[in-house]
Amino acid sequence: MTCWAGAATAKGIEFQPVGTVAERWARNNLETNRKASDMMTTDRVDLKNRYLAAVLAFLVPGLGHFYQRRWFKGAIYSVCILTTFFWGMHLGRWKIVYFRWERGNKTVGYLSQVCVGLPALPALIQSWRYGPQEGHFGRRGSGRLSELEETIDASFRGRFVPTETGRMTSLAAGPAQGRIQLQPVPGEFGDEVRGVFTGTVAGQTDVVLQLSGPVEISPRLYASEGIPADLLDGQTDSDLPTVFVSDRRYIRCEVVDENSAFQSSAGYLEGTVPRPFWNWFEVPLEEPAKQDLHRQLGKFVELAQILTWIAGLLNLLAIWDALEGPAYGYGDEKEEEKKEKETDSDDGPPGKPSQKTPDAEKAGSGSGAAEPVGGKTQ
């Protein structure tokens, strides 16, 4: 059974045999397979080492395409995906990307965020670093406080509060600002803390205070902790509300009364020391800080999270594109097909001479191809 295909020309519709049904089916199948092959990996795109490109695309959106010298697409991916991700991070005050995987507290959304690659990967390291920290919820209820385990040598901002029994009468209560040095040393009954503060206290300059334990200090790694506003400003008004901050670390230690023969306490220093960027960035967020974030930003917390999730999901498309090439093809297939058709019609495949039908004569000249329903059979 031979199939016939007709094409409208200026002289009418011309029919030409296109082979048997089986041949036609095989040809169509071949054509479909060729198109599917083009969809997956187009030969016109040099993917270089596609696996390396996929890894690069995962690490930094667009980097895999830059490696493949696909500059335009690389620029689109890097600008769009990274902008969306950091836009979300900014809206969420840089606290919405973190990884925590505990019973009842799992950041499932991180599985999407991590697809952005390097910008989200530190959360895994921070989660691992954050886990082993020990501590307990301090009396301020704003975070975990623990004993000093490492040497502290940093700028200090806070206040000095003398005890009623302290004999160091030369210093009044007031703001304290300067440098604090603390270190654990072996003592008579185990480890003790010794240190010194140099700076300004209640307006007096060049004050030197000898410090000792017990020391209360918030964890080294903390995404955000509640610190009374008066401590941040170095004021003495204790009625100010708690402020959640990331880049400061709460510390409190005793001041030794040098006039006393028994090294009794003359008061205490309470304030904050700086917390480095890598000790709060993408560190798991504790519940009080999370609630504070929701209280301050409201629904924008969800929006910020969604933006980071979308950025991660979009990068999956970029990774796949670096691995397999464009999904639908190069983009000028229709033009190519037109050219091919034109070339084919110019060459004219060998076949039966054209036949005119009465209908075609009535229709006159037409554009486009016309095929009889069901094909003309012989």
Add this chain to the structure above:
Amino acid sequence: MTSLLATTNMTWYLFPLALVVSLVYSASRYELPSRIIRHAISCFVRIILFMAVILALLWWLSFRL
């Protein structure tokens, strides 16, 4: 910053987000820059129209509530 966030209607965030999604999706479909741009524009328009229809539907459903 907080006041700025509070005064910004969240709906406006849809436009840059739709643009980003359209661009990245189109870039993953084609290789030719002109085709990517054309596809991205049509995709962006479709997303905005779809969201506008949903907005209108919700507005109609919540009318006089």
